[in-house]
Every structure is written in C-alpha cells, then in structure tokens.
Amino acid sequence: MGVTRRQFLAGTGTAMGNNFLLSRHAQAAATRHFSGHPGSLGVLHDISRCIGCRKCEAACNQVNELPPPERPFDDLNVLNLERRPDAGVYTVVNRFLPPATALPVFVKKQCNHCLEPACVSACFVKALKKSETGAVVYDPSLCVGCRYCMIACPFNIPAYEYSDPITPKVMKCTLCQPRIQKGLMPKCVEICPKEALAFGTREDLIKIARQRIHDYPGRYVDHIYGEHEMGGCNWLYISNVGFADIGMRQDLGDISAAQRTSGLLASFPIVVVTGFVFLTGIYAISKRKDRIVNEETQAGAKRDKKKAVKDAATPARKSSGAQTSLPRLKNLQSVFSPFNLTAGIIVLVGMILTVLRFTGGLGAVTRLDDNNPWGLWIGFDLLCGVTLAAGGYMTSAACYLFGLKRCHSAVRPAVLTAFLGYALVVLALCYDVGRPWRLPYSIFLSQGTSSLLFMLAVCMFLSVFVLAIKCSPAAFECLGWRKARNAVIELTLALTVLGIILFILHNLTLGGLFLIAPFKLHPLWHSTYLPVSFLISSMFAGMSMVIFESTLAQRFLRPKMDPAHLSAGPHITFGFAKAAAWVMAGYVMIQLIGLAADNDWGELISRWGIWYLLELIGFVALPAFFFAVGERERNIRLIRWAALWTLLGIILNRLNICLIAFNWNLPADQRYFPSWMEVVTSIFIVTIGIIAYRFCVARMPILYEHPDYRYER
Amino acid sequence: MESIFYTLQEFITYTQSIVYLLAVGALVALALFWRFLTGRDKKKRTF
Structure with a gap:
C-alpha cells in the first residue's frame, strides 16, 4: 500500500511531537534520585555574626597567592562599595543598610559551590567539575575561555582574566580544595574571629542552621539560603534580615541549571533520527513525482545535449555567454575601485x-x-x-x-x-x-x-x-x-x-x-x-x-x-x-x-x-x-x-x-x-x-x- | 555494572555520551538501510 505525502507528514509530525513529550519525560525521570555527593562539605555563613573585618578576604588572598589588593585589607572604606569577586579577588564582604535594622549588615560573597552547578553544566570541555568534597573545581589546562560558565552562573561569581592574552583563566573560589584534601578547613573559616563561618558536612550545617533559627526565632529569618536555591548549594546562609535586603536573589527557584537544559539535551538524538527519516521520506516522495516529469522531458534534453556537443567545438568560456566576457568585469577587477x-x-x-x-x-x-x-x-x-x-x-x-x-x-x-x-x-x-x-x-x-x-x-x-x-x-x-x-x-x-x-x-x-x-x-x-x-x-x-x-x-x-x-x-x-x-x-x-x-x-x-x-x-x-x-x-x-x-x-x-x-x-x-x-x-x-x-x-x-x-x- | 551518580549533571554527562554515539550509529545504520531499500531503483529504470 502506498503512502501519500499527507499520511507521511502526519505520521512524522506525530513522531516529532512525541519527541518533545518523551524529552520532558526523560527530564522528569532524570531528576528524581539525585541529592548530591553524600557527606560533601560546605560552609554556613551566619550573617548576623559578621562584623565586616575583611580578615577572610586577606586570608583568601594569601592562601590562593592572589595579587595584592588595590587598597589594603585594613581599609574598611571599601565596604561602602558593592563589590563582586573578580580575577584578583575570590571573595568580598559587602556592607548593607537594610531598613529593618539600624545596624549595618555584612555579607561575604564567593562561589556558593552549588550541588548541581550551572557552570559545570555549561562547560563544554569539563574544565569545571563538582568534586565529591563539595567544591566546584576548575582545571585551567582544559579551559577554552568561552565564558559560558559566567553567563550560566545565577550568582554572578566566576571572573575572567580579560587582560591576559595567552593564558586567561576563569577565577573563582575553590573552597580551599587543596587544604580540604589535606584535612584542613578553608582559610576564611579558620581566620574568622567571630565564628561567622562554620565548616562541616552540608547535612550537619543544615542541622546547625535549623537549630539556631529554632533557638533564636526573633534573631533569624526563618530561611536557610542555599538549602534549596538552584537545587541547593554547599555554601549556606542564615541572616537576621531578609535576604532580599542584602542583595541575595529570591527568585532563583529550586530547579537546578542541569534540569533546565536536560529536556533539550535529551531531544537532540531523537531530532537526529526523526529528522533523517522525515527528510529522506520527503525526498523519496518528491523524487517519485520528479521521475514522471523527467521521463516526459528526457527526449527534449537529449536533443539539447547533441546541440551542446556541437557548441563545444567553440571555446568553452565563450560558450557560457556574456557572463564571462572580460570587459564587463572591469569593475570587479579594478584594483583602485571604491x-x-x-x-x-x-x-x-x-x-x-x-x-x-x-x-x-x-x-x-x-x-x-x-x-x-x-x-x-x-x-x-x-x-x-x-x-x-x-x-x-x-x-x-x-x-x-x-x-x-x-x-x-x-x-x-x-x-x-x-x-x-x-x-x-x-x-x-x-x-x-x-x-x-x-x-x-x-x-x-x-x-x-x-x-x-x-x-x-x-x-x-x-x-x-x-x-x-x-x-x-x-x-x-x-x-x-x-x-x-x-x-x-x-x-x-x-x-x-x-x-x-x-x-x-x-x-x-x-x-x-x-x-x-x-x-x-x-x-x-x-x-x-x-x-x-x-x-x-x-x-x-x-x-x-x-x-x-x-x-x-x-x-x-x-x-x-x-x-x-x-x-x-x-x-x-x-x-x-x-x-x-x-x-x-x-x-x-x-x-x-x-x-x-x-x-x-x-x-x-x-x-x-x-x-x-x-x-x-x-x-x-x-x-x-x-x-x-x-x-x-x-x-x-x-x-x-x-x-x-x-x-x-x-x-x-x-x-x-x-x-x-x-x-x-x-x-x-x-x-x-x-x-x-x-x-x-x-x-x-x-x-x-x-x-x-x-x-x-x-x-x-x-x-x-x-x-x-x-x-x- | 551500574554506575552510581550523585548529581544530575554526572548522570547527563554519562548518558548523553552514550546517546550521542548511538545517534551517530543510528544515522549510519539508517543510511545503509536506505541504500538497501532503494538499491533496486536504478535497475528498475533500465528495463
């Protein structure tokens, strides 16, 4: 039984529609069972304890051998500026004056080491990886410098060495991965004089945070920032003021970056296979129609060909007509044309x-x-x-x-x-x-x-x-x-x-x-x-x-x-x-x-x-x-x-x-x-x-x- | 042996690697099948 063009298009259309449904199903199935590396480490930042001393910034600079800062670390006037990490600074402390409190609030900003990092999902050479310790680590030997990780990061953390022409790198906090591997805690946590930073497994940190919120209900906002944001982070925050008042986005949602792109990724192979079948099918149908027309015109074409063989006796360039005559190409060949x-x-x-x-x-x-x-x-x-x-x-x-x-x-x-x-x-x-x-x-x-x-x-x-x-x-x-x-x-x-x-x-x-x-x-x-x-x-x-x-x-x-x-x-x-x-x-x-x-x-x-x-x-x-x-x-x-x-x-x-x-x-x-x-x-x-x-x-x-x-x- | 994945990202990286290879294989297989399917077309025309 033959298949008409309409039947074929309807069939393949249905198949392509199913593609999208299947890809959504794949997305749903893929997101069911992942909760991060068990026992991964993280940091809890108690914003209510931070005094903005910048000692964490100095320690980070020292341990990562970063270039000296433009202004010394004991100059606290920089806190008046809203800063972000850059190629020479992995972490910054910013001062906020939220309306809810008369006192300033200090917030440390660095990579949040997401459980499903957007930067890792974005990296097309696997230069960024989520390690089992919880740190998002960067391998400069693979990085191409496309900066898609910076586009993807919802927290605007990764920075780039724009002034380096040969070996520019993406720069960001490493959670002191080398120190963690030696059994030490991140240097910023170690140096903090007010214990505003606590280091431990993510599970323990969430328990500590909940305990503090429970014990001091008037002191803390009832929310652990980073527990669910963007699918969860290894860096967590509790605060005495609303997070929206201290520059932390509230609209990120619980869905991770990997979830956002998994549906489209899952559809690609199906598009390839269905597309191939669909396109060759169209070709087969159009060719069938074409063959009938060809047979009818074949005789005429043979006559033309005989004439062409006759014409071939004259020089080939001339036979192609006026299009190749040199005088008319004057404008194309003039060296000093506009x-x-x-x-x-x-x-x-x-x-x-x-x-x-x-x-x-x-x-x-x-x-x-x-x-x-x-x-x-x-x-x-x-x-x-x-x-x-x-x-x-x-x-x-x-x-x-x-x-x-x-x-x-x-x-x-x-x-x-x-x-x-x-x-x-x-x-x-x-x-x-x-x-x-x-x-x-x-x-x-x-x-x-x-x-x-x-x-x-x-x-x-x-x-x-x-x-x-x-x-x-x-x-x-x-x-x-x-x-x-x-x-x-x-x-x-x-x-x-x-x-x-x-x-x-x-x-x-x-x-x-x-x-x-x-x-x-x-x-x-x-x-x-x-x-x-x-x-x-x-x-x-x-x-x-x-x-x-x-x-x-x-x-x-x-x-x-x-x-x-x-x-x-x-x-x-x-x-x-x-x-x-x-x-x-x-x-x-x-x-x-x-x-x-x-x-x-x-x-x-x-x-x-x-x-x-x-x-x-x-x-x-x-x-x-x-x-x-x-x-x-x-x-x-x-x-x-x-x-x-x-x-x-x-x-x-x-x-x-x-x-x-x-x-x-x-x-x-x-x-x-x-x-x-x-x-x-x-x-x-x-x-x-x-x-x-x-x-x-x-x-x-x-x-x-x-x-x-x-x-x- | 079934691999253990702790993050969706790891899972996607692993499965997509295999799926992409299979897609390429499917293209080759389909192309060969297309040749088989249409292999007699030219002969028919010579009659």
Whole structure:
C-alpha cells in the first residue's frame, strides 16, 4: 500500500511531537534520585555574626597567592562599595543598610559551590567539575575561555582574566580544595574571629542552621539560603534580615541549571533520527513525482545535449555567454575601485586590532567585563552569522528534498554564503574565546556532553565540514577535476539531509544556550520556546538572506550571471517571499503562545514591552505582511525591501537576546556597550567574507553553470 | 555494572555520551538501510 505525502507528514509530525513529550519525560525521570555527593562539605555563613573585618578576604588572598589588593585589607572604606569577586579577588564582604535594622549588615560573597552547578553544566570541555568534597573545581589546562560558565552562573561569581592574552583563566573560589584534601578547613573559616563561618558536612550545617533559627526565632529569618536555591548549594546562609535586603536573589527557584537544559539535551538524538527519516521520506516522495516529469522531458534534453556537443567545438568560456566576457568585469577587477579601497582600509584597521587583541587580551579591545562576558562578537558574529547562513540549507532543501528545481541556480551562491558565514563565525570565535587553539578540545579531548555548548561545537565543526564539501564541486569544475566533482555530486542527498539536521540542531542549541540563564534574560525574550523560536526565525532569515543576496548579485555581479541564473532570480524571490511570509506568521503565533505559556502579558506594559512589540510587530509582522503583498502583487521591489527589513529584524532579535535584554536588571552603569574596536573588528570580519565571496564568484562557476557540466547532474 | 551518580549533571554527562554515539550509529545504520531499500531503483529504470 502506498503512502501519500499527507499520511507521511502526519505520521512524522506525530513522531516529532512525541519527541518533545518523551524529552520532558526523560527530564522528569532524570531528576528524581539525585541529592548530591553524600557527606560533601560546605560552609554556613551566619550573617548576623559578621562584623565586616575583611580578615577572610586577606586570608583568601594569601592562601590562593592572589595579587595584592588595590587598597589594603585594613581599609574598611571599601565596604561602602558593592563589590563582586573578580580575577584578583575570590571573595568580598559587602556592607548593607537594610531598613529593618539600624545596624549595618555584612555579607561575604564567593562561589556558593552549588550541588548541581550551572557552570559545570555549561562547560563544554569539563574544565569545571563538582568534586565529591563539595567544591566546584576548575582545571585551567582544559579551559577554552568561552565564558559560558559566567553567563550560566545565577550568582554572578566566576571572573575572567580579560587582560591576559595567552593564558586567561576563569577565577573563582575553590573552597580551599587543596587544604580540604589535606584535612584542613578553608582559610576564611579558620581566620574568622567571630565564628561567622562554620565548616562541616552540608547535612550537619543544615542541622546547625535549623537549630539556631529554632533557638533564636526573633534573631533569624526563618530561611536557610542555599538549602534549596538552584537545587541547593554547599555554601549556606542564615541572616537576621531578609535576604532580599542584602542583595541575595529570591527568585532563583529550586530547579537546578542541569534540569533546565536536560529536556533539550535529551531531544537532540531523537531530532537526529526523526529528522533523517522525515527528510529522506520527503525526498523519496518528491523524487517519485520528479521521475514522471523527467521521463516526459528526457527526449527534449537529449536533443539539447547533441546541440551542446556541437557548441563545444567553440571555446568553452565563450560558450557560457556574456557572463564571462572580460570587459564587463572591469569593475570587479579594478584594483583602485571604491570597494577595494574601502575594504583595504577596513582590513588594515582590522589587522591592527587583531594584533592588539592577541597581544593585549580581550580587555585591550573590548568592553567585556565579569558581568557581561559575552559581547558583540557573540551577539552579532556568532548568533547572526549562524542564523543568516541558513539560506544555504533552505535552498538546498527546497531544491534537492522538496524537488523545487527552480531553486537550483540559487543553491551554489546560497551554499557558498553559508559556508563563508560559518567560516567567519569560527574566525570570530577565535577572536572571542580566550584560547582559540583549544576549540577542538571539546570534540577530540574532553567532551562536556552535559553542555549545550558541546552540541554547538559539534554542529559548528560538522557544518563547516559539510558546507565545504557542498561548495567543492564549483572548485573542482574550475580545476577540471571531473571525477572528484562527480563523486561529491553523488553525495548531494546525504549532505543535504545531514546539513538540514545540523541546521535544526544548531539553531535549537543556540536558542537553548539562554535557557540556563533565565534570571539574566528579560522574561519577554526568555521563553520556554526559545530554541524553537531560534529555529523558526532562522528559517525565514535564511530565505530573506537568499532574496537579499540575489538582489545584490543582480545589481553588482550581473556580468557573472548566465541567462538561466538571471531568469531564475524573480521565481526564487517570489517563492521564498511567500514561504517566508508564511513562516513569519507562524513565528508571531509562537511568540504569542510563549507569552501565554510563561504568563508574561504584564511585562508588555513597560518600556521593555514596547521594545519587544517593536521587534515583533515592526520587524517580523510588518515585513511578513509586505512579503505577502509583494507576492500577491508581483512587486519584486517591495519583496526585496521586506527581505532587508527582515534581516535587520533578525539582527535586532539576536542582539536583544544576547546583549540588550540580557542583564536587563543590572544598573545602567554596569550594562555592556561595545567599544568602537569591537564594532570595527566585526565589520572587518564581515568584509573578509564579502572579499572571499567576490573572489570565489569571480573565479568559480557560482552564478553561472560551467559549460562543460551543463548537462550533467 | 551500574554506575552510581550523585548529581544530575554526572548522570547527563554519562548518558548523553552514550546517546550521542548511538545517534551517530543510528544515522549510519539508517543510511545503509536506505541504500538497501532503494538499491533496486536504478535497475528498475533500465528495463
């Protein structure tokens, strides 16, 4: 019995729906029985006893051989500032003046050594580990310097050596792990003159804390901070004033970071397998339809081929038509053209900044700090780069899986753009991470499979590889390597299916990266559906990118295009405009459902709400409407403007999630704003991409079909 | 022998390592099965 397209889609749709249900089930099952290492050690900080003498700070500095402080430890005026641990200070004591008491309250701040640490879940090379003693320990020999641990930490504890260009490290309290292993207590506990710190097993400390609260009900708030927060911590606090009044977050909840990401992690393998079955199924159905059409047109094609063999007697370059005639390439080849001069200046400045970056560290060229560890290079270069590279996958899928042969001429330019996009993302990462030469560690040396960043690294590595292979036939045709070219062409289906699966995983992962930090991202952008939102938005971003790219090619690279590519442009533009409008409408609906699912309607009535609505309506709903109008009215100009508008909207969305709405609750003076050097470096990286694209297009059959291969697959 | 996990993070690291390898294996197996399934398609066309 045959299977219709509708039956097939319904079946696989049900299977994919089950995926999510199963992943939720996996999440529930996985969280049932874990309560931390038995007998793990910790510290109880009795805030009511602390006098703010800073002796713990001095002891910590001494035992960890940290650099001398800017102001001596007996200078208590620093307590007037609200400080946080940084690269040279593992612990700080802050003074608060809560309204409930006339006396100041002193609170020691350091790593809380969570039972299920967010930083450990985030680390994709297992540089951070939860030891059985209870300490969260750091191995600098594995650290890549991605700083995702800093993004993930709900307490904003890990710090980074931004000024170290070669061996920057993440710095944080170690719970004096070396001393604990020798049977000693942490130095800060040992030195405390008021016994405000107590050391012991977590179970015992909780008993002591409960006893004190029970014995002195008027003195303590009836809450042990750290007992349940973020799944529990090995560092516990009891206080004589409300924790909200002394800068300790009350909104962290009981769910650990590992729980927040486990559902998405569990769904990845199922997405891979279901995606493979689904995509190959679509291919089989479209191929069946295609075969019937092919048989009908086969006779005509044979006639054309005979004619082509006849034409081959004339020189090949000439036979490809006007697209390769040298005079029309004057603008492309002129050394002192406006483009070349502008690009030359950008590259020159970029090279200078590169030297500064790799000799002075991230601190020399960026405004990144411990509260804002990710900046423009992640928000724009990584997030937008991957999203805009989706065009290659979209076009390949349309052509090879869905059988839309009209898209064929758009495949090579789109795949080339995707490959260059990914290559430039890798380049940008080399600038952004502390030790770029260790990027392969996550795949070949130390796989932190609990981290979403691990999946991101795998997707990145495989995507570059797959796209490079998909681009290679153009180079092989140029070199005349027919066998190699044909061998790669044989792999088209496999590469397309693998590429689409990677595209899905990659975008789910990118969105999922922020699931671990719900307390830092504004609730309007942090949604349960964030991974799905990323995936869907990258689909219409990819289509818009193809339209935009086709527009630019028609305007600036027209001499390199053959009649087939020129005539296919409008078909592709109208087709993708229709598809993009439809997907964008779905995206808007998902955003609304996300608001309802998290009950964030109230957030819309605020400045952030206006900004959110501007993004959603102004940069998604409106361009979707113009795509639809343009398609209905066959107005290609309107569609092209809508594509550009959509691309700007996607960039705005990614910057909102990564930068603008991230750390939204920090004071304005602690917010991130990129330095001009970060902006110029990003422009430099984009310029390299444009130069590389022009280089390839000028030398390879990207915008035209090579005459020797015109009648081959 | 069953491993003992004290934290969810340890559990996820362990299980995901195996699951990812199985997913890769499943992809290879499915690809081979696809070839088997469609292996006669070309021959049919030659008749």
